[in-house]
Amino acid sequence: MAAINRRADPSRLSINTATVREQWDLGQIADACALHDIRGISPWRDQVAKFGLRDAARAIEFNGLTVTGYCRGGMFPAESAKDRLAVREDNRRAVDEALEIHAQCLVLVVGGLPGGSKDIASAREQVRDGIADLLDYSRPRGMPLAIEPLHPMYAADRACVNTMRHANDLCDELGDDGLGIALDLYHTWWDPELEAQITRAGRKRLLAFHICDWLVPTADMLLDRGMMGDGVIEISRWRQAVEATGYSGFHEVEIFSASNWWKRDPHEVLHTCKHRHAECC
């Protein structure tokens, strides 16, 4: 077992670009990360597309940033075979893009119920089959896929994989080669099985570690995430549990915050991320 740092290593901080997406384009975010001595970045596809894939890759490389994940592939369940084919092609493009920007993994938000369906068991089968199919493409190219369990409140419309247990079960079934988990505390902090399932996942499966905080009250189900320290998640405890497995990767800050952080000076946001990462994580 690795030695556990009581404080988070500042060099492990990464910024998910959604955190300042309302203020800056991808080039500005990459430059600002370097300016604030933040070493990791995790870009979203729409921001990359807007900035241009090659330019994005160059901006990231120029600033010496590690790409701790690419957001996102997935959204597997579909109403028709034709839709499933379109999803398949889109996910393969996401793998190609992730390779182009040298991402450590492609994060999978697996999708919820396809239009009109109430059959979550069947949606979960489509997810399993979709990941299996994408692995045929991603494995030979060397791009790991990271299943991200989302909070159960997103089970219907965003992701029907909602616990670490389920993500671990999928890894068991599909094989660990090129497959793992993106653990986001916002989605999983409530789970009484979290510690056991982190241990079960282990270093091999933990491909990414996302942090932010759960606010009380939470005003909006999607766009009211908190800065580390402003909510109720024991971030430091869970960071230590993750690193106790041997995980030595980044701690990626992903904050959707329509009424607060997205309205602030983005330099203040990054400065606060750095400060809170050092103080609370």
Place this chain on the structure above:
Amino acid sequence: MAAINRRADPSRLSINTATVREQWDLGQIADACALHDIRGISPWRDQVAKFGLRDAARAIEFNGLTVTGYCRGGMFPAESAKDRLAVREDNRRAVDEALEIHAQCLVLVVGGLPGGSKDIASAREQVRDGIADLLDYSRPRGMPLAIEPLHPMYAADRACVNTMRHANDLCDELGDDGLGIALDLYHTWWDPELEAQITRAGRKRLLAFHICDWLVPTADMLLDRGMMGDGVIEISRWRQAVEATGYSGFHEVEIFSASNWWKRDPHEVLHTCKHRHAECC
């Protein structure tokens, strides 16, 4: 195993009084249930207090209604020993009131993190200890306690028991005598373990069964529950799974709906509950 009805038995419909709380007082709700030939009712403490406990008991008895649960006891985690004592006294009063109105069980919403705390493991210990203590009072008086797992989105501020597995674990630990579970599909429909944990709970533990629907999108985390059939929950499937255990109790409709059902003519609400119960459950 009991024979399973493909359609819900209309005589098993019960109305949780929160469903029309904005329109009617408890006496009006009891009268209206009888008028609409609804046989069960589940009142909230604040509505009972406002109407008067004895008057409430009389109104319910006069209309020949079964009290399928009393909402609610719980809220165990507290910041101080003094607060815990106050909670204990309040919960004992809730047991007394439940006895007075001949409720089938006292529903427990167990509480979340006490003010300022981030320690959900400790909150869960307080819940276990609080239930154990309340059982000393409720068991000799013959009032069953029903632990209600709430959706994980309420883990911080309402209930840190969020899965049927956790509720079953508590029953294992504290003993089944006078203790069981109130299963609410709104809170548990997303859980991949739901079927297995319903079976594990079995007829003995299933003390109440609550229904409504999960809307997509859900506009508000607390007050945007859907009428059966308007959302994505496979209510009929789960009702059959519950009855496959031998459960022959009521199906209690509990809808918090600030922007829709609470604004409608309450007779229309009850009529719709009856209709949808017959059609979709």
